[in-house]
Amino acid sequence: MSANNESTNNAEDHSNKTRIESDSMGPLEVPINALYGAQTQRAINNFTVSNLTLPEHFIRALLRIKQSAAFTNANLELIPKDIGDAISSAANKLLAMPDLMQHFPVDVFQTGSGTSTNMNANEVLSQLANQNENLSCKVNPNDHVNFGQSSNDVIPSCIHVSAAIAIHHQLLPALEHTVETIKCKANSLEGICKTGRTHLMDAMPITMEQMLSGWSAQLKQQITMLKQLQPSLFQLAIGGTAVGTGINTHPQFAQRLCDNLSQQTGILFRPNPNYFAAIGSQDIAVNVSGVLKAIAVALMKISNDLRWMNSGPLAGLGEIALPVLQPGSSIMPGKVNPVVPEASAMACAQVIGNDTAITIGGQSGNFELNVMLPMIAHNLLSSISLMSNSLLMLADKAILDFSVNRDNLNEALDRNPILVTALNPIIGYAKAAEIAKKAYKENRPVVDVAQEMTDLSRQELLELLNPLKLTAGGL
Secondary structure, three states, rough: EEEEEEOOOOOOOOOHHHEEEEOOOEEEEEOOOOOOOOHHHHHHHOOOOOOOEOOOOHHHHHHHHHHHHHHHHOOOOOOHHHHHHHHHHHHHHHOOOOOOOHHOOOOOOOOOOOHHHHHHHHHHHHHHOOOOOOOOOOHHHHHHOOOOOOOOOHHHHHHHHHHHHHHHHHHHHHHHHHHHHHHHHHHHHHOOEEEEEOOEEEEEEEEHHHHHHHHHHHHEEEEEEHHHHHHHOEOOOOOOOOOOOOOOOOOHHHHHHHHHHHHOOOOOEEEOHHHHHHOOOOOOHHHHHHHHHHHHHHHHHHHHHHHHHOOOOOOOOOOOOOOOOOOOOOOOOOOOOOHHHHHHHHHHHHHHHHHHHHHHOOEEEEOOOOOOOHHHHHHHHHHHHHHHHHHHHHHHHHHOOOEEHHHHHHHHHOOOOOHHHHHHHHHHHHHHHHHHHHHHHOOOOOHHHHHHHHOHHHHHHHHOOEEEEEEEEEE
């Protein structure tokens, strides 16, 4: 609670002024213009670890949950209606603020339940609500804003809500856009044949369209996996309160809150059927992170394929040319690098690292509470953002407009001795190997060597060794 006295180290500098706030541990100085109170200030003082705060997606989900809680508690006549309305109005004001995050300064690396962030929201909402002078009583951060709740069910619920919204509005659209971009690009490359590679070594030919279809299928598989996980993500811990028993909350509170939250977001949230699992573990977050890691693995493969095909332009593969976006070197004039696939690959590496941390965090469900919730929330939302942005960047700035160097593709195909594989059923593996070795050694087209070493006519060989025909498979 606020006291009227204030202190200042410099009467001329308003930013140094403080007010006195109190909590159950006693009085504490807080910046005079801060919307938060004593508990938030204690967290700021205690957790000077990273200068990283929880993502804005998370804070917005937290405010929506608090708004729905106030609405629900007021309708259940558990708090006065004017108090519920004031809290709801305060949440709307915060959600509309362009500088929202200045009011939520608590470090990610804090108490493992996220209690400091929960109380940060409670204090900010009560402070804003109390600006209404016509209330029946003063809004209290614990007794009103946090009524029927615990950090232990609010923060896990925020993880699910914020991740569900980000996946629905960002990640899935980004995946679908990238799949469609790949599909359109593949269609534009129909009939273009290239040397396939296994172990980075020359192999049987494939078409560009076939190669890109592999990329598309990888991403489609992850879309399927995400959609399968979404119903579990829509189940919330809210209503379980401290340890999963629902102590100090109305039996209808959780369902009504979820109904209100669903109306706000357009996503069908519902109470988790088992609060003990919802509060004591983070298995769903670990599962979602696993899919994000799989997306990162797929995207890194696509990025590296692009980088390799673009390598050169003279001493590399030189099969494609990525769009020229910026100078590539501060010392080598004219050099251009595959900057977008490189940026994408780095984002993928970060997501894979985030997944490792989330996996360790998921193991930290000690008895009735997981105690790495803020880190899990931060990493999960960071991974969703990194993959959403990287997918769009790679699709629009690399895949959409790369050009194909047909001369290089055809030259490599003509000299590829591995094409002799198509003759195996006719002349046998051993004879085909002899032809391949001689073609390699003499650096000659395989069709010329095969004509010398077999009874097949040139016309038959040209038909049998036609690269585009070989991409269709079969005998």
